[in-house]
Amino acid sequence: MMMMIGLYNYWVVMVLMMIGLYIVIAHGNLIKKIVGLNIFQTSVFIFYISLAKVEGGTAPILAEGINLYSNPLPHVLILTAIVVGISTTALGLALVVRIKEAYGTMEEEDIQKKDNQEC
């Protein structure tokens, strides 16, 4: 029981991560694949932030009368990762838009078929 309470944050992360992975594998639609990647990415963010939490600590902004803070390092890493994440997502979406314009579809299988016909 103790283990259940102590580790549930990791399990939530794993469930989210696997939902993301499933979407990436099972859906042929490229936009859905990017959505899946986004969910996967957010699960990693939550994993890092939950690692940083210290029981009884507060946000890492120095103030008088407080001597227990959460770990600031993962916050820094994830802060930048979120903004980099949106940039890469935008790049991915831009690629999807170009693929849609070039092939007229964004289903993986249709794209593959068209490629094979051209060969």
Place this chain on the structure above:
Amino acid sequence: MLAGIYGLLSACLFITMDAVDVAFTEASVGAGIATLLMLTTIAMTGRTEHTVRHKPFMALVLVSITGALLIYGTLDMPYYGDPMAAAHTHVAPRYINDSMQEIGVDNIVTSVLASYRAFDTFGEVVVIFTAGIGVLTLLSLVRRRKKDAEIDAINDSMHEKNLILRIVAKILIPFILLFALYVQFHGDFGPGGGFQAGVIFAAAIILYAMLFGLSTARRVINQPFIQLLSAIGVLIYGCVGVVSMLSGANFLDYDVLAGDPVAGQHLGILVIELGVGVTVAAVMIIFFFSFAGRLEKPKHEEK
């Protein structure tokens, strides 16, 4: 829509875990910009999908096995909130205990981001800049200047449709911009900094562009200027590094920038946060302009 709620929810989750800075970023990025880009892309590519999924059963099996293995892996992990976990015992105590003497900034996240790990952050800003260039190359805009009268005509026709939205936005936008600047320069003391401020600033511009039409927004902020800004931000950041090198210290070591180390650190952090903010804001605006410009283009061709 759901993605927006998802972004906001995860932001709330971050607050409960004491990561105010991260929550700030996620709220503006996840709930705002990401959803917007998603919707624009869907509007461009259409929302139909073949329901055929390739081998969903195989995928399910694979995912379950991976998930089970990962959960098995977590059994040895430290419990949630455990103060003795390995992550809290190496470099973090040093940041928490010594950053006040070394950097003199209240917000530890800012001091780690902009000073201890400045090199890392520089890399990330360059990545964002590169992504901006990538999107520009992929969705390059056909710059077709419309005549001013034409823009005004579109403007007037939209004016009646979105009257309430426009007036509310007109009142709101100055405050959003002001808030962005506050976040930018208050990052030393409270949650905030260049990344968040850049995104909020861009959100204000994007709101304007959405309600007043892209061409009107382009008239206010023209594209080459924004592209220049995104490069200038990276340049500011890099120059700080070079200046500290010329003063005889390591790359991005701010101690030598002013008379005493703490003042130098303050100056350095302020300047590079400015660089970060400028680049992030410019790149986010480029993203929106490129996507939305692509969306508008086919309509012109029909005319």
